[in-house]
Amino acid sequence: MKYAIHEADRQWAAGIWDKLAVKLKEECLRVGPKMPYIPENGAYGDMAERNLVWWTNGFWAGILWQMYNATNDPAYKETAEQIEARLDQGLEDYMGLDHDLGFLWLHTAVADYRLTGNPKSRIRGLHAASILAGRFQPAGEYIRAWNEGQDGIAIVDCLMNLPLLYWAAEQRKDSGMRQIAVKHADMALQYVLRPDGSANHLVVFDTETGEYLDNPGGQGYESGSSWTRGQSWAIYGMALSYRYTGKKDYLDAAKRAAHYFIANAAVNDYEVVIDFRAPEEPVYYDTTAAVCAACGLLELSEFVGEYEKPLYVKAALRLLRKIDEKFCQWDPAVDSIVSHGSGRYHRESDREVPIIYGDYFFLEAMLRLLDKDFLIW
Ligand code: GLY
Numbered sequence: 001m002k003y004a005i006h007e008a009d010r011q012w013a014a015g016i017w018d019k020l021a022v023k024l025k026e027e028c029l030r031v032g033p034k035m036p037y038i039p040e041n042g043a044y045g046d047m048a049e050r051n052l053v054w055w056t057n058g059f060w061a062g063i064l065w066q067m068y069n070a071t072n073d074p075a076y077k078e079t080a081e082q083i084e085a086r087l088d089q090g091l092e093d094y095m096g097l098d099h100d101l102g103f104l105w106l107h108t109a110v111a112d113y114r115l116t117g118n119p120k121s122r123i124r125g126l127h128a129a130s131i132l133a134g135r136f137q138p139a140g141e142y143i144r145a146w147n148e149g150q151d152g153i154a155i156v157d158c159l160m161n162l163p164l165l166y167w168a169a170e171q172r173k174d175s176g177m178r179q180i181a182v183k184h185a186d187m188a189l190q191y192v193l194r195p196d197g198s199a200n201h202l203v204v205f206d207t208e209t210g211e212y213l214d215n216p217g218g219q220g221y222e223s224g225s226s227w228t229r230g231q232s233w234a235i236y237g238m239a240l241s242y243r244y245t246g247k248k249d250y251l252d253a254a255k256r257a258a259h260y261f262i263a264n265a266a267v268n269d270y271e272v273v274i275d276f277r278a279p280e281e282p283v284y285y286d287t288t289a290a291v292c293a294a295c296g297l298l299e300l301s302e303f304v305g306e307y308e309k310p311l312y313v314k315a316a317l318r319l320l321r322k323i324d325e326k327f328c329q330w331d332p333a334v335d336s337i338v339s340h341g342s343g344r345y346h347r348e349s350d351r352e353v354p355i356i357y358g359d360y361f362f363l364e365a366m367l368r369l370l371d372k373d374f375l376i377w
Contacts (some may be wrong), residue, residue, distance in 0.1 A: 001371050002302065002368065002371050003289070003309075003313050003369060004309065004310075004313070005122070005313060005317065005369060007062035009072045009276075009317055009353070009369070010181070010369075010370075012321070012324075013366055013370050014290075014367040014370065016324060017372070019330050019369055020069075020337075020363060020366060022361070023330055023337060024063065024067050024086050024262060024334045025067075025073070025075070026080055026264065026332040026333070027249060027332075027335060028064060028067070028075055028076055029075065029185075031044050031331040031335060032079055032082070033280060034046035034047075034060070034206070034333065035047045035048040035054070035056075035057040035060060035083060035086070035113065036060050036336075036356050037054065037056050037057075037356055038066075038353050038354065038355055038356070039334075039335040039336045039354055040338075041161065041233075042333075042334040042335055043335050044335040044336070044356075048086060050114055051065065051096065052086070052087070052089055052090045052093070052094075052096070053087070053090040053096045053097055053104060054103070055098070055100035056102050056355070056356055056357055057083075057087070057104060057106050058083075058087075058103050058104040058105065058107030058356045059103070059356045059359075059360040060078045060083065060356055060360075060374055061079075061083040061084060061107050061108060061111070062106075062107030062111065062216055062360050062364075063356075063359060063360050063363055064077070064079050064080035064083070064106070064361055065077075065080050065111040065112065065374075066074040066360075066364060066367055066373060066374070067103065067375070068080065068115065069115055069362075069372070070350075070367055070372040070373070072164070074163075077115075079114075080111070080112065081109070081112065081128055083102075083108055084108040084109050084112055084121065084124065085246040087104060087105070087108055087124075088124070089126070091127055091128065094131070097131055098122075098145070098146050098147055099132070099135060099143055099144065099145050099146065099155070099157075099158050099161055099276065100110075100157070100158075100161060101128045101129070101130075101131055101132040101149065101161060101164060101225045102132065102158065102160060102161030102162065102163060102165075102377075103161065104128065104165035105124060105125050105129075105164060106125075106163060106164050106167070106376055107299035107360075107376055108121075108124075109121040109122070109124035109125040110125040110164065110375050110376075111130070111374075112344075113125055113253065114376075115181055116372065121368060122171065125164070125167065125170060125171075125373035126158055126168050126172065127169070128164060129168030129177065130168070131167055132164055132165060132178050133165060133176075133180050133335050136180045136183070136184070137152075137205070137210070137323075138175070138210075139206070139207060139208060139209060139210030139330075140152070140154070140187065140206075140207075140210035140211075140212075140240055141183040141184070141186070141187050141210065142183070142184050142187040142188075142205065142305075143158050143161070143180070143184045145157075145158060145202070148178060148273060148286040149336070151202050151207050151215070151255065152205045152206065152207045152283020153202055153203070153204055153205075154184070154187060154188070154191070154192065154202070154203050154205065155192075155201060155202050155203075155218065156188065156192045156193075156199050156200065156230045156237070157201075157229075157230070157233050158184065158188075158237075158310060158335045159169045159184075159233055159234065159236075159238065159240070159241065160184060160187055160233055160236065160237050160328060160377065162184060162237065162238070162240065162241060162244075163240050163244065163377040165177050165180055165239075166181055166240075166244035166245075167180065170287075178244075178245075179240070180331050181244070182241075182245060182247070182316050185204060185237075185241040185247075185250060187344070188237070189249055189250070189253055190232075191203045191212055191215075192234070193234055193238070193253050193256070193257065194255075195205070195256075196226075197257050197259055197260025197261075198226045198231065198257035198260050198262065198276070198277075199226070199230050199231055199233075199234040199257065200215040200218075200230075201217070201218025201219055201227045201230045202215060202216055202217075202218040203215050204216065209306075211319065214355055218230070218344075219343065219344035219345065220275040220277075220278070220344075221274075221275040221278035221279075221345050221346075222276065222281055222311060223285035224277070225276075225277040225278060225297035225346075226264075226275055226276040226277040226351075227274070227275050227286060227345070228264075228272055228274060228275060228276055228286050228289035228290075228293075229262075229288055229358070231257060231260065231261050231264075231276065231287040231293065232261065232287065232288075232289045232290075232292035232293040232296055233292070234253070234254075234257040234294055235254055235257040235258045235261060235297060235300060236254075236292060236293070236295055236296030236365045237296075238250045238253040238254035238257060239251070239296055239299040239300040239303065240299065243299070243301055243302075243303070249299070251300075251303055251304075251332050254296070254300050255304075257294070257296075257299065258293075258300055258312060258315075261293050261297075261351070262311070262315045264276040265290070265293070265315070265318075265319060266315075266318075269322070270290070270318045270319050270322040271285060271287050271319075271326070271363070272285065272286055272287065272291070272293070272319070273285055273286065273321060274286040274344075274345045274351070275344045275345050277314060278345060282336050284342060284352060285327075285340040285342065285352055286340070286341060287323055287327045287339065287340045287358050288338075288341040288355055288357055288358040288361065289336050289337065290319045290320075290322070290323060290341070291319070291320070291323060291358055291362040291365055292357075292361045293316075293329040294315075294316040294319045294320050294361070294365040295312070295316075295320060295361050295364050295365050295368065296328035296363060297312040297315050297316040297319075298312065298313065298316050298365060298369070299369045300312050301313050301316075316365065320365055320366070323338060323362060327340050328362075329338035329340045336352070336358075336359060337353070337358075337359045337362060338352035338354060338358035338359055339353070339354050340352045340353075340354075340355060341354060341355035341357070341358040342355075343355065364376070
């Protein structure tokens, strides 16, 4: 087994898996090839009708491919294939695309290619990777976030898009593609991650000279605070860059981010709030940060020595058990599982709601514990 966990934890994980299998099969049949985001009155709509390339539109397909890999049930595969085909229009339209091409195409075309070898999926993934590489800014050496009107910005989230470039570089034997990913990760080491293990959400560069200018507030409480999903992206993103490059600075950065996250989560009994540096009241949770961090901690544990692993695996288990205790709903007739996800601190409309990527990362973490996952990143 990939992770050495106690028998009691294994049994708990197996029990969660039984519930996931029932619920996700029902959801697959009911939701089909929609691109769900936040359910309304317990039912998912189709985010693609509002924005085909909204950054979360790959996660349902990611869930379906993980379920197909774990069960071999063709219903999951067929539904995921339909979502992948729907996204073609996004590549063709081009204008709406931003830095989040990894979140969209790793979970769809690249997952399909990895599991089935479908050549058309490989081309879709390579096409998306080329567009992502084209966002690289030579002045400042980072992948640009968002589009017109938001020039000069790099963000911590984008670490999760780099695996699309690492994958494409391997596929095409294209060292330039890999160098773009490495340059962005190096920029993040210098400017996005802070020496104490916390992370900025945004950093801004002069678009002509590449000089670092500022770190304004992003989806967290304020500039200099500590948006927890950004902390999770830092753990998982740096661990993934280590996986693909073997560069020790990335591993050390992932560890610092992990230690910071674990310390802050532990003092709050592993109930993760939207920002670790926000006022104590009101309490706003973000379960998506917790489940994403759990995946990042499990990923990180794969690259450290035997006696170092338990810290990360046990912390992941604490986070996941807290989600199970307090934030899961298992009624198969209701869409979504993990409640209390939050898009950003200062926006009520997506604060403490179920969000599709919370379910994705919860599923990925549980499958990892049971050795039923495949690496989608
Ligand atoms: N755009 C990624 C996030 O909200 O975390």
